[in-house]
Structure formats: C-alpha cells, structure tokens
Amino acid sequence: MRTIAIANQKGGVGKTTTAVNLATALAATGASVLLVDFDPQGNASTGLGLGRAERDPSAYDLLADPGRAAAAARPTMVPGLSVIPATQELAGAEVELVGEDNPTGRLRAALGPLAGFDWCFIDCPPSLGLLTLNGLVAADRVLIPLQAEFYALEGLSQLLKTVEQVKARSNPRLDLAGVVLTMFDRRNNLSEQVAQDVRAALGTRVFRTMIPRNVRLSEAPSHGLPALLYDLRCPGSEAYMALAREFREAA
C-alpha cells in the first residue's frame, strides 16, 4: 500500500475535493483505495455519503487503539473505495496527544498492518498541527492542492519547509508527489500569474493537470456523492480523471 497525505495549512484550497475525487478516479481504474478522513470537520466522510450516525468507529479511535483501523474502514458507494470516517472528536486529539508517547506516529502505527489496499489517501485539516503531522509521518508522498490565489501561494514555502522537517526527523521516505493547481480560472489574470510563479519555482513538481473552477464539484457533496458519480462529464470530473492518470504515471 502506498500512502499519500493531502495537505495544505491554507484553508479552502480543495484538499477534501481532491482527496474524494482523486481516490474515486483511481478506484474507477480497478485499484483498491482507502481514504482516511483526518479532519474533524468530517467533510470527506460527508462527500462520500456517510451520515453522522455512520461513523463509529472513526479515525479518532485509531489514535487510542491503532488495531482498530481494519474495523474502522468501511466500503463506500464507489466500488473499490473504502473510507475511515472522521467525527468532531478528532479535534480533541490535538490537545490529548501533547506530551503523550509517540504523538505524531499514531496514524502510521494504525495504517501499517492494513492489507488489501493499493493506495491510501489521508485528507488533512487546514493546519500544521498534530493531526497533519500524523498524516505526514504516515505517508510515503504528500500531494499539495494549491488554490491559484495570492494568500495560498504565501503559505507554500512554510508547508514545504514542514515537509522537509518531517522527512529529516521522523519519516525519511516522505517525498513530494506534487502540487496541483485548483479552482483555476483561465479568464482571471491572478490565476495565470500564480500558476506561472509556482511553475517557475517548482518546475516539474507541479502537475501538468490543473483543476478548473467548476460549480459541479461543489454541488456534488450536497448529494453525498463524488463528482465522478454526480456528473462524470463535467470539467471537474474530467480534470480529476486526468490527474489520476498523471499521478499513476508519476508514482
């Protein structure tokens, strides 16, 4: 199993939308995929149709008892895609883990023994706290969704620095899978400008595929469906299928 953390401390850049739709696109090619919702908001769980009452056990339970991962993973309406859901309880972990033994290695311990999955994606919350650090320590690669906006660009160097620190201190196998530009609007100079700046700085570490701004992507979660099931032909779904192809080639 290869594990990919989807992280960016900037909020609202498309982490969850990327986690749900990239995982779905890979499952659609016949791979066996697990999505771990590691954000107390629980948006990825909602985006895959899980109600609040269908989240026991949840990701929070893995932190106290890593052996529960297999029991927490459950199938979704997408063939080949399972999910470990998140509840608000997960927010407590940021405080409860402080001072505990191995505070950033709990998720890695939980996912280690899991078998039967080709890929595992971890949707991280908008911060560089203990939940995201657990995601980075558990991962082989980190995928960074980047909204084509100025504030989002500002946080990128801090995020890359944190990835380097985690690689040096706790997880030597961690590398960057790549940066994917999201909510890209061709008509908007700012989008073009940010895309040029990021490609100039990071070169081939930026995926060629860009995810366009597409309202169908934001409508799908209100139906509890990934965009690929809600509207397979929309520009958003097509872009995530292209990203899945590019991602598999690069992996």
Add this chain to the structure above:
Amino acid sequence: MRTIAIANQKGGVGKTTTAVNLATALAATGASVLLVDFDPQGNASTGLGLGRAERDPSAYDLLADPGRAAAAARPTMVPGLSVIPATQELAGAEVELVGEDNPTGRLRAALGPLAGFDWCFIDCPPSLGLLTLNGLVAADRVLIPLQAEFYALEGLSQLLKTVEQVKARSNPRLDLAGVVLTMFDRRNNLSEQVAQDVRAALGTRVFRTMIPRNVRLSEAPSHGLPALLYDLRCPGSEAYMALAREFREAA
C-alpha cells in the same frame, strides 16, 4: 473598546478578507480600530502590507507577556487602523499552552488594558483550537463569515455550539454579531440555496449585506492593500462598506 472575533473553522471562507476590509471600512468612518492577526499564516498582516521582517513584536509575544500588546500594535497605511501582526511562531502556541495556567484567557488579558481603540477585530485561524478559543474568550461578539457552499454550511452548527460553550464556561458576555455570506454568486443555484437555508435557520442573525464573489478582493492582498485602498469602487469594496454600516447599526 468593543472586541469582535472573526471565526469559522471551515477554511477559506473569507475570514481574513472580512477582517481586513471591515476593519478598514470602519476606520474610514473615523473610528479608531485595531486588527489582531491571530492566525499563524499571517495573511491579515500581509493584506495590510507588513513584510515578514516587520512583525516583531507579534501576537505570539502577547501570549507569553500580555503587557506587550501596546508595543505590538502598530499603524498601517490605513488612517485609524493599527495591527498586531502574526508570525508562524504562533502555531507553536497551540502546543505550548496545553497544560499551562489560563490557556484560553491569555489574549483577553493582553487586550484588556489597551486604550484608545473603539473597535478590535481578531482574525482567527481555520480551527476550533486554543488560538480560536483565545479569540472567543477575548471577544464581546463573534462575526462568522460563511461561504455560500455546502461544506461550509455543514460546519456552522458545530461552530455555534462552540460559541455557546465558551459563553457558558468562560465568557458570559460573548454573543453572535451575525453571519455574513461571502463569495456569493447570484448566477449559481448552490449559493442561493445555501443563503435561503441559513436565513431560514438563523433569521435576522444573518446580515442583509452579502459579499459577492469579486476578483478585485483577491487581487488586493498581492499589492499589500485592503480592497478599499486598491479599488474603492469595486463590488467587493462597496459590499464591505455596506456591511460596516449595517454592523455599526446593529452593534
């Protein structure tokens, strides 16, 4: 001085854009305003033109030594608007304050003695952790920017619950100033649907003023300027001036 926390754990909903532009609009009416950047990303500080080297002392220093608030507040290019800037160091506070004495009351202690300001706005990070809790404990009112999107709506009830808990346990004067709809796009059914749902649930606690999606609002920070100085006549600036009028009437 009346203190307003701008909070929402959902990322990218327009907290910083609202903090910078509402504070600017109020200063433009002759009020004396302080903006506290309480997000380690430091976006509000950037949006008001402060470079990374101009942030000493910063909001982080207030947590260790509340007496430094007056020294940390500095003028901006907006007459009547001062800012206490944020640095990445602030992220450490989420861990350092755990187990300390009075972990959620540090900001309140720092802002209490400040004189000479009519209004104080606190830009909170996208989480319900110790930084946001410090903001809610220090505040008289909480203003909730809400993106007209499904995932943003999902988190609202958790946020309102947290506000009630803070009011019951640590800050009895805390009340909701209101919810302001942001990035509203009249052409998009989802926006209209979310706006209707929120008004049905919260009634007059939702501001009449809605902030439209307007690219000029996202361009302004790349020039280190609030939108009102970057482009006073754009729909975004006009909306924040209308919000400032409505906010003053309601206060």
